[in-house]
Amino acid sequence: MTDRMTDQTVAIEIAPEMWVPATRDGAAAEYIAAPSLTFWQDVRKRLWANKPAMLGLGFIILLVLAAIFGPMLSRHTYFEQDLKLSNVPPLFQTYAVTDSAGATTRFFFNSGNLNLYEVTPSGEVAGLLRPAKKDLIKKQQQFKFGDREVVLDTAKQQLSFADGAALAPGGWQWNMSNLLGTDQLGRDVLARQLYGARISLTVAFVATLVNFFIGVFYGGLAGYLGGKADTIMMRIVEVISTIPLTLYVILIMVVFNSGFLSVVLAIGSVYWVDMARIVRGQILTLKQQDYVAAARTMGASTPRILVRHLLPNSVGPILVTLTMLIPSAIFIESFMSFIGLGVTPPEASWGTLTSEAVETLRAYPYQLFFPAAAISLTMFAFNFLGDGLRDALDPRLRT
């Protein structure tokens, strides 16, 4: 045993000044090296350092700005229809035909509805090209460009000149008149998307706010009153939480008929149970604190103690619950709209946009992409922000 230890012992040189006894300095011991942070400064610092959460927050801010100002800046409105320009894709392959007089026509072929559309040099869609002759038996359409003739074979989806030579595509072009294309009624997808963001976000925020007020009021009251009142109020919450709430949102929608206001009402009046539970739990622990006793001895009224002392101190968990409620409200709204109980057309929300896109999925699968991406990215953003907030507010993770 000793042999092994001596084998491994390494001589360490220690400088002589290291052996000098340390001086005790009273002032130095009192010195606080790190700046002292309040709870909220600390939370802000940690949230700031959390990259996914900040990314989520940035996305949400951009989204809100886009939802507010986007529809104002857009050239199109969400309800304006142009059936001649329906289902135009955002990106297409153009063809060019020059006749003997030298006039060039640019156009693209929409494989979904088998139409040719004329395109201006700047990339705007000028309009539908009418075939000069339709041959339904051969499934061919003839188009005349000056003295040149182009044959569209709708079965093979091929374009060729009258002599049989195939037309060569002239490169990809982004649709400059409708940046994200148009839907089945020829409405601009971008404008509808922005308007949909407006509706979806408004529904989510307002419904969450309604939930917030009901939940905080109910939970705060139950927690503060305690005793019999608390037992009864929490029993009611227990009963409500065993009811499948989605069904009740649907029932309320059936009663009030679909529309913006009833969506908000239905979602807002149903999902406050979690909030009530959390607020109650917070209040129950907080009301034992000395400062509440102090406030009461000084004659503060119950509402004042509740609003000024108890609620501000339970703001952390409330905030986390709120950030988690918003995405679920967006989810529920889109779910409702999807089964046909959401906002009424021509109004649009992300849910109605998705369900409209699903109707034309077979011919235009790309139309599903934009609303689905919008919902999913928003979900990501709120989830990341919520997770970040929860971590930042968790005192156990404090450094």
Next chain:
Amino acid sequence: MTAYVVQRLLLMLVTLFAIITLTFFLMHAVPGGPFTSEKMLQPEIQAALNAKYHLDDPLWLQYLNYLRGVLSLDLGPSFKYAGMSVNEIIAEGLPVTMKTGALALICVVALGVPLGIVAALNRNRWPDTLVMVIATIGVAVPSYVIATVALYVFALRLGWVPTFGLDDWRGYFLPVFALSGFWISFIARLARSSLLETLQQDYMMTAKAKGLKRGTVLFKHGLRNSLIPVVTVLGPVVANLLTGSFVIEQIFALPGIGRHFVLSITNRDYTAIMGITIFYAAVLMVMIFIVDMLYLVLDPRIKYRADAK
């Protein structure tokens, strides 16, 4: 324990009563009767219809009759499908919904929990990252988007599975996948974070220090304790799988209860809406009750008491 179970059962009855009452009066608050349509009925026919379905009775009598009906498990006739009762509608749709729902639940547990465990045991290594990325996508993308995209890719483009119906066993793949996708992700995330927390507990170190085998430590001490939060959410999971079936059955054209429910909403078939809602609520409450009883088996620390004061 017995007192607790009795109390829970009583509470369930109260809840069911509240649900029936709420649903009944909500449905009767809808403007217009069940036979209001574009085509005006002659007053005599209207009166005859009302008399046949007892709609000319005072509201309280209708309510009592309905309550009596529900208690004897009779949910009344459907107003839109002539000659069909709500019971028959439910009986027709139930097997389909139950089959897809049960398969989805099995998927959720059989995939979600192992994924979460793999992620937790490989914390901050590639399996963890992979599982978390998939789980985050699964939580963020709505089920109907997953369903339609899967339908387009696997059924329309690749032709691997039928586009609708359940005649072929392959028809189950997509609906079950779309139905369980969100909850697999959710459970995986939950199991991961819960297991990570358990692994840091002192008793885990004690178990390791006692010299127990790694497997024993992990399964007997770690997993069993970390699965409690997972079991807690299984009740709501069942609830959501059932309500999620509204959209999924619609997309895949499955003749389940969810589809009947959505159809009865678009048809404004009030007795069907009412009956299916009550049926759903009853099923869900029973499920949640079963899940709560499961805790007892899983966690001996939990002792249910009837509100001891």
